[in-house]
Amino acid sequence: MCTVGQSLTGDFAAKSITQDLERLVKRKSDVAVDALPEMEKKLAVECLAVLINYLDFMSDEANFNKFCLKTFDISRYVKLDTAVVKSLNLIPSTSDSKEMCLYKLLNNCKTVSGQRLLKQWILQPLVDVNKIEERLDLVEVFILDSLIRQTIHEQHLSSLPDFTKIAKKLSLGKATLQDCYRVYQGLSKLPDLDSTLDEYTGEHRVLMNSVLSSELKELITDLSKFSALIEEVLDMDSVKTMEFLVRADFEEALGEIGEQMKALEKGMDRELQKVASELGLEAGKALKLESSSHLGYFLRLTRKDEKLIRNNKNFQILDTKKDGVRFTNRKLSKLSPEHLELKRSYQKLQVDVVTEVIKVAGGYAESLYRIGDLVSQLDVVISLAIASTNATLPYVRPKMLPKGSGVAELKELRHPCLEAIDVDVIPNDCVFNAENSMFHIITGPNMGGKSTYIRSVALTFLMAQMGSFVPCESATVTVVDSIMCRVGAGDSQLKGISTFMAEMLESSAILKAASESSLIVIDELGRGTATYDGFGLAWGISHYIATELKCFTLFATHFHEMTALADEVPHVTNMHVSALAEMNQMTLLYKVLPGVCDQSFGLHVAKMVNFPERVLEYARHKSQQLEDVESHATLDSLSSQITEEVKCARRKERIESYDLLQGFSDRLKELSSSTPSDILTGVEAIKQEMLQHGNSFIRSLASC
Template sequence: MASSANVPEIPQDQGFISFYGNLPEKHATTLRFFDRGEYFTLHGQDALLASRDYFKTHSVVKMLGYGVKKLESVVLNKSHFENFAREVLLVKHYCIEIYTGSKSDWSLQYQASPGNLTQVEDLIFGSTDITSQVGILAFKIGTENQVGCSYIDTYARKFLVAQFADNDAFSNLESLIVQLSPKEVLIPPGDAYIPAKVVLNRHGLLVNESKKAEFSSAETVRLLNRLLRFKKGQQESAAALPEVDLEHSMAALAALVKHLDLMADETNFGQYTLLSFDFTQYMRLDSAASAALHLTSYGSESSIMLTAKSGAPRTIAALLNKCRTSGGQRLLAQWIKQPLTDKNRIERRLDIVETFVNNVQLRQTITEDHLRRMPDYQRLAKKLQKAKANLQDLFKLYLGLVRLPVLVDCLLEHEGEHSAVILAVLIQPLRNANEKLVKLKELVETTIDLKQADQGEFIIKADFDDQLGELKKELDESGLKAEGILSRVASDLKLETSKSVKLESNAQIGYYFRVTLKDEKNLRNNRNYHTIDTNKGGVRFRNSALEEVNEVYLRVRREYEQQQSSVVKEILSVAAGYVEPLQSLNDALSQLDVLTSFAVCSISAPIPYVRPTILEKGSGNIELIQVRHPCMELQDGVNFIPNDAVFEKDGHRFYIITGPNMGGKSTYLRSVGVAVLMAQVGCFVAASSATISIVDAILARVGAGDCHLKGVSTFMAEMIETANIIRTATKDSLVIIDELGRGTSTFDGFGLAWAIAE
């Protein structure tokens, strides 16, 4: 996967080997990285894991030390570190520790877990955006299986809480886990949590236990008063919020705040929102259904970008992901796990998708001209919030804001069908955000030198500050003097100015002359000039006159940058006051991005998708004509044969599918489930026509899965999952069971299937 060529040698330091050997024992699911400035290293079993799972070759492993004291080591440049650390945290669900120091003097600098990336966000997402949700869930079980849950997304700065009664199999908890997709779970110790751990293990979640004393709601109000961002005119007391009455949820929230140590960082104060999460407003999905329908994972692989070698998408998330923004990709992953059960909300999404399907110019203009040029406003807002932004971030933000009024005008041009929905759902939120951010756009135009920014140099306009203006004059004078020297040098070397010999400068060494390698002979053995360096781009050199000018230039430039830094700090502080409208803008753009993505996906299929007719929940009718599996039909060499599926409230509600092996039975079952799910997400479906009654749940049992890895037989796994289905299903649920009774003999399996069917 990655090359080990041109990697630096790790210093042969016995002191480090001794230090490493004396580190406290760690779990195999925690990796220790050592930051050595220009690169990172892994050692021991961590190094072997990186060579096996990331580099895919043992040749990158080098031995550190001599004699009997040797230590396996792997070097990762910064790009490899970012990629591997993201994979470790978000795919493997491991934890990482990052040490800094030298020789035998090292200290733990950063820690991160799948649900808490706060300390390492800037390190591992330095050159890319976060495209998936990152959150951590905690729950407390009370009497009569009352479950209080709290979810924290530190990236989006939000708390979600829910409290509900559950059954012995914790079906509601599992639905909530599927809908929120936490990367990590925090629970108290105790036997009461053993059945719930079975659910957590099914999802492969990292589970941490915290002391029971941490799960106390006594301090929650005090913590929330510091962390919450109250709305204008709202009473600034968490005690007045209805969510505070959810005792078990508040206890779980308090435990999470302490676990994440949110109170230690003042930039968290007044930044979080608290919301109740009603999982009943979404279709219930269990882990088996999510896996069977390949929503976001295929086998052991999980990614919103997951595709086969042929380029065909292998998951529904990858299929629908035509998003142009990082925020859109995050929202898409959320929507797929949270299909709607409200007919009006579904129809609203379908109206907008239909508009973009029918209006080709509008769709292409939005996706190609506008959305693809929008930055990740959520990430930029957070950098401003944490005082980690710079002028380049402000310029990125500005480039998107400049396009915003044009984007709004583009949407306003649509005056046909569904224009009222477009106005309410898309235009108004964008217009409101634009109005609130006009001053921020003006701030950037007033302070940043936009011409220089276009060239990649981010500086404050000289006329913004009197002292900067004086220093800029000195810099310009140095530039004019250097230009004059260039003319004399060109004449002396008998070369053409600005063609054969050029005057250039950079931030590190200032002004210098450069000639091509072809003209180097004119410079050779000339004592009036001294060479700085030679490379394939030519020879860089100076004479004594340019040395004097450059010395003044570098001194003034340092003074300019020093004066500019205080101005920049003040500007970024003002910009940080616009975090809330930037978050609102991110939400509006993300929604637009996902809905246009649905439209692009619908019209780019081999046979265009159709708009489903949605019936109220309880109607009991599903009619899918010529339904196809949207991922399967995109694979190379597949001639997909569509099928019908018809369910009637007072007629056929139960089907037994039979046929030969490899006949397409499982694909047919999945096609029906995927069509219903896509419709309730708000997307068109792969069929020639579709009428779908809203279902409250999709419950599935397809394949033996990896039950052998979990220490249970195929038959036991089948019984557990089937029992969960029977316990959870209602008259409005869609149940998909493939090869019921496969884990036992044919005779017993038939009897079992018959009993369950009845």
Template structure:
């Protein structure tokens, strides 16, 4: 819990009334925008913002004070600078709010407040000093812009995405449907924090686009249409782009500039982030065209169904400590850039088999070499700071000597890292992806290291004191000599004080220093009595570590020392400026080192998760799409198997094109159907991102999509019912799936009538199985759908098993071939301790509703034979009914009765057991 600040509102009644009047007249804002007021020594919030902040920071509104008087009266809350910085960091990076900070340009009584700076999840430029100065931020902060082009029937979606940390502008254009299914997949792949769209006119297209972003947890920022103008885009791109050697320095020649609709979005982002107003952005960015075909497509339902990322409303792990998402499971990264990259890789599973195998090769090396894996995690990677953020600060020339030293110490250690990698038995993948790039970059940084060694006092830097070497010029040398003399004289005081106080120097009595006080003496609390009321000694403060004190001589020498040190720091400023100017030229190599170490960090995290699982993961055999196989032996769900007290039951999954592509899974609730289909999706995802998989063995053909329809959550915030959500997600699957896709569907058809739901589920299953032919796992309670296996050879029935005994239901979680011939719903109700009379009523009603299904006849004990007999009987009954309906109404009653009797005898002549049983039942 944050400590309540001691500051008080330094305003008289008239000033309070004047401020509150100004505050009440500010333009209206959304609740997701928080306004701060900078009062130099502290910050304040007011009204609903004050109440919100008090609850978030102090867990109580007790710290809020009322300012002003009726009719101008509002709540106020004071935040210290540290609380302000922590709260802003949480608002922008976690809660994804907007922040505005106002400053008063007038005197204290004049309310001349103006907006000093503002920020949002995708626009952190003005808050970078707060967010990144002493903190490594592991989240990505990219911003996207979407513009629609073309006519309604030939709609083109233009997308631009700018990552200010990676210094990358990504653009693409594509056709899309009314629900923007392709855009949704792209949004999932890129994972932006904020999206700019043109202020809408209330059209359905605008509303659909806005809802898509909001349900993907992306902040929507509405911008004027003029912001999307491309009038100055060529000039802006010429300013921002880092052209390669030999490349014509004219953005107009780039193929990406031909994407007019997408570049309009780029123009809007450049204006929004004010990129061209900061020289640190000049010649720093790259532009590339997004190739969606490079990655396995994920829909939003698949992201939720497979728990790829943690949900915002849930903690990162369960109460037992097990991870509740794939990202939580895998992210053991040691570097901020590693954390960002692993989040990106999980959203961008690869379709290039060569790149996947390259990652698998490195993971295999690290899984087999325990010593290398351990040293990377516990030593080498811990030494790597956020080089991508430092590169950004370098480009803007906002680095400090400390930043320069952090880069130096990291680069100095890289040869040790590469040497250990070389000593390991790595293959061509590690060499090409990690070792060779690092060696080249170390060479590129050679002159940087020389400069740092020649200019900065590295011994002092290792102690946390960042200063230029005194040998750099005569003035610094002279000041350093004075500092040394004063320090020597100060050191000599300890023996005199020790004698005076009868204490042992260096053990009981110590001489220490820090940036706040300079030099001081310290003794333990136990020895405090030795200076109590002692003439000539002054206590500075007292805490658990002891009592800090000084005397007149030390105070005088300390003041002289601080004065000389300040002169030294002032004198070295010009030298530091020169160092930073030279260091800025190494922005590219520093950023590249960050990128390479991020890849090594992520692959090491994959190896750690694979090796440390309850049962070690295995390397999957990846095949081309043409092979058409997806076979998993003893597949396990990687998150569930980590839960305490869980002995996970593994199961096999087998798909083969033209032989078995569609599994219909039946069985009781809680029997493991959902876990089984989710496990398959998770294993396929892990294989495609380059990780090992939780199986005994796995053979997986490259997929183009992982699509899902799982769960029955109402989307009330989107104005969609359960059934409508099902239909929208399923429609997207039917438009997208191919024979190389993995589709998982769970309990389709709920939310409408039983027969209608069954009919819809049947038609969808039939279309997937006979037309699209993806690898599909279809879990259902509509047992009628299992008959599809009789008509379509590639459809197979699976069931999750359960045993009923002593009126108890035992779930086995084992998947085996066949159809589950009963529902077990009433057994589950009993397990949930339903009242006995409710269970009895349910059983009675079940018998009534399933009267014909309860009929027994010859062959009815075999589910497959029973279905065939009933099907044949239904067809005979339909023929009988059709003949009766076609009778001539002019016939007399006896003639009609005779005809019907003939039809009946004709039907009975088939001797169908089902019809015989129906006629003989009471």
């Protein structure tokens, strides 16, 4: 979790940055830090100075000669701003951690490092088609081979530590013997993981070998000396009691103290046997010798046997818990403090030995970083494979086209997060083509699915470019260099930004940063100001994107006049979310179809949420007045593409559709007593008969 704060202007003054980097950066040549090409990036160097000061690197000598300086090439990744991350629900928000997001949907990782990498892949989708295809190939391997996927996910990954985190501690000299033992345990699991990977013999065997298997074998060999070091140094018997001590025979002084400790332990074991004989209990079962940090060594028996020591002056009860009664006697009370004192001396003496061991182990940090990266990548790839196979409808592999191809076709597209929370998602298609359909204007009622549709498209592009399969029946995706969103802007009172200002800031960022290879998603632009100003801005921004940028764009709006843009720009198309409305009732079909929505459904939505009837009646009256006035307005004369004759025809067609639907319902009742096969045949016959009427509303309903 990052904390965002403010820095003073003076903090960016890189006065001592060169001297700081001379000590922090580990260089492979004698070239001075100020001669490195990265130092020419003035703004980056100033930000680096703030970061070094904030993290207080210079106060700890362990940081010296531990870092490298290199330029991070952001052109390798899709540009995503904070508006996109928030609008598309890519990662969990701090305000609602329970809300479904893309990260939660795809996260089946078993390792902490895998979870970190998955979040990085989501926030940094790739642009290089070859790299994307490589990830898709790896995901495909584990989708097709369920046995290897299950074995690695359930048996191998769950037992591996966070190699990357421990490698960092080792490189800074801050690791402990316990950290080294955790690495030792993890390394002991890698040969089995390697054997499981070798079982794959499919078409991507060469890729699996080059990306995973060969490097894993190399690292197992490199880190075998690390394992030998730990075996030589660490007392494995002490590990069983969660104590991490250096072996007594590793150094003479430790050996002497170790012998004394063993002698005391034998004495305490003899005392256990003696007390067991006295009480008539079996040593090691009914009566046990145990130890804790605050009580030292003590004896424990079950609560039902507590009567055996009650009122016995030879024993002293220490405490009583659910797992039994802990007690001691005079002999044990003498031996335990002696053992504790020797143990402290042992630990004090081993400090220098541990420091040297950690220093030697730090030489393996680079290899541990590499094994951490490999394990993380394997974990994420398997996580994506599991997400694909566990979906309500399995995801498909997208066909990737290089940037600038100008083609995208998503068949039976679904919103992945809505689908995951058991919502019945109506699939839709989306087609982009550089020749005739690069800019889609989408109209339709509130709650009709416009926002869900355009978010689904953006998420599909992002999932494809991060290397994931996508929630479609088939998908062809041209690589984009950025995904830009203006969806659902709200105000920010603390920053003094209104809803409209937030809209304008996001829109301005889109116009400045987008290119002809971008994907732009805009929803309800211009709603935060007067109708005419809002429409003018929406028209101006849309016209600029359609004629100047000419990139993939989805523009959802309630300004029906915007649909006239399709008459001016050849590659602009109109689409609408379908609904049936008559007699003050509305049925949302959630199907995106070609063409224009010929009316607004605001009053129908208000009725759906039980507005008072008097309010609705007044609203209808006022709405009709405004429609009569606007029929002669300049705005209507400039941009209206639906004539009054067409509107009348549409109304008649809607009324006809209700009559047809009523007839359909009546005829269905007549089939209720028929056999299932006869019912299916009858329904299909009635459907075809209804379609012959040529009613567009009936066709829309039949296509859902």
